[in-house]
Amino acid sequence: MSENAIKIGVSDCDRMRPLVDGTVKIENVAASFHLLPVQNLFNKQLTEHTFDCCEFPLATFLRTLEAPDKRYVAIPIFPSRHFRLACVFVNRRSGIKAPADLAGRKVGVPVFDMAAAVWLRGMFEEYYSLDRTAPIYVTGGLEHARVGDEHPQFYPDKFKVERATPSLAAMLESGEIDALLTAQVPAPFVKRAPQVRRLFVDPRAVETEHFHRTGIFPIMHVMVLREELVKRHAWVAQSLYKALLEAKQHCIDAIFRNDAIHSVIPWAANHAEDIRRLMGQDFWPYGVEANRKALETFLRYSVEQGIASRPLGVDELFPATTLDTFKV
Numbered sequence: 590m591s592e593n594a595i596k597i598g599v600s601d602c603d604r605m606r607p608l609v610d611g612t613v614k615i616e617n618v619a620a621s622f623h624l625l626p627v628q629n630l631f632n633k634q635l636t637e638h639t640f641d642c643c644e645f646p647l648a649t650f651l652r653t654l655e656a657p658d659k660r661y662v663a664i665p666i667f668p669s670r671h672f673r674l675a676c677v678f679v680n681r682r683s684g685i686k687a688p689a690d691l692a693g694r695k696v697g698v699p700v701f702d703m704a705a706a707v708w709l710r711g712m713f714e715e716y717y718s719l720d721r722t723a724p725i726y727v728t729g730g731l732e733h734a735r736v737g738d739e740h741p742q743f744y745p746d747k748f749k750v751e752r753a754t755p756s757l758a759a760m761l762e763s764g765e766i767d768a769l770l771t772a773q774v775p776a777p778f779v780k781r782a783p784q785v786r787r788l789f790v791d792p793r794a795v796e797t798e799h800f801h802r803t804g805i806f807p808i809m810h811v812m813v814l815r816e817e818l819v820k821r822h823a824w825v826a827q828s829l830y831k832a833l834l835e836a837k838q839h840c841i842d843a844i845f846r847n848d849a850i851h852s853v854i855p856w857a858a859n860h861a862e863d864i865r866r867l868m869g870q871d872f873w874p875y876g877v878e879a880n881r882k883a884l885e886t887f888l889r890y891s892v893e894q895g896i897a898s899r900p901l902g903v904d905e906l907f908p909a910t911t912l913d914t915f916k917v
Contacts, residue, residue: 597621607836608832613835615829623639631645643812645812646810651888655897663906666833668812670806672796677768677770679769679785680762682764694724696724697766699771701728701750702742702896703809704808706770707896722748726751729756730753731757768788814826841861844861881903
């Protein structure tokens with residue numbers, strides 16, 4: 590293997606495709622890309638540490654910073670973001686109308702410390718009067734029974750957590766759990782099962798209101814590199830950052846080109862124009878400074894929930910030798 594050859598693991602998303610297909614090159618790096626579904630990617634990296642650079646769950650990365658065998662450093666590239674208020678589902682028979690009604694109820698969560706759950710617990714407590722420890726959390730596989738925690742999870746003592754044998758989606762439909770916090774839409778909702786609905790009737794409206802209130806577009810994933818690679822070749826982090834930034838911009842520019850529709854969604858460019866009016870010209874920012882408030886909020890939620898054991902500063906998340914480059 591060449592000294593500058595690295596293996597990169599990512600999910601299949603439009604922000605990455607210009608790199609994967611070779612449209613955008615990484616300076617002085619021979620990269621091989623490996624596309625995997627998100628949870629499979631995380632399971633593989635957390636158990637086998639296969640990739641030199643990998644899309645990584647944000648909350649799990651915080652825990653790696655406290656591990657005695659610290660393996661990774663992050664670069665401020667955020668390939669996954671989501672407002673997540675659309676990702677709360679309830680059983681109609683539960684009578685749940687608002688987040689505060691989740692107190693004392695059984696609430697499914699596939700991965701207890703996934704970023705989606707950290708954000709939702711934090712937002713529900715800060716803005717919707719739900720104590721984060723009030724629900725009874727039920728963890729398990731979303732669509733299939735889980736054999737074990739392939740993605741190692743962390744359960745702070747102050748939370749009430751039960752383990753599920755059936756799939757959480759099936760339990761939601763049957764009423765065995767009252768609600769579900771999830772990173773993807775459960776099958777019963779996709780199939781229009783009559784007993785399953787979103788908690789928020791108009792999630793886009795409440796997510797838009799939340800953005801108006803906070804200016805935060807929640808971050809789910811971050812790109813990480815093997816620490817030993819960065820120690821040997823600090824410039825690799827900068828090369829990756831620049832290439833990933835270029836790839837994202839290439840993706841956004843494609844939306845606004847008028848030569849052809851680059852998405853199966855009609856009026857995609859018009860929708861993107863609406864987003865820019867709401868969220869600004871760079872509505873999916875990379876870099877430290879443009880994301881400082883979102884990162885500070887996530888770090889605060891993580892400490893409040895016991896996911897992280899101590900308050901962390903944003904600048905602690907990224908290599909000191911490259912922070913100046915990343916302040917863009």
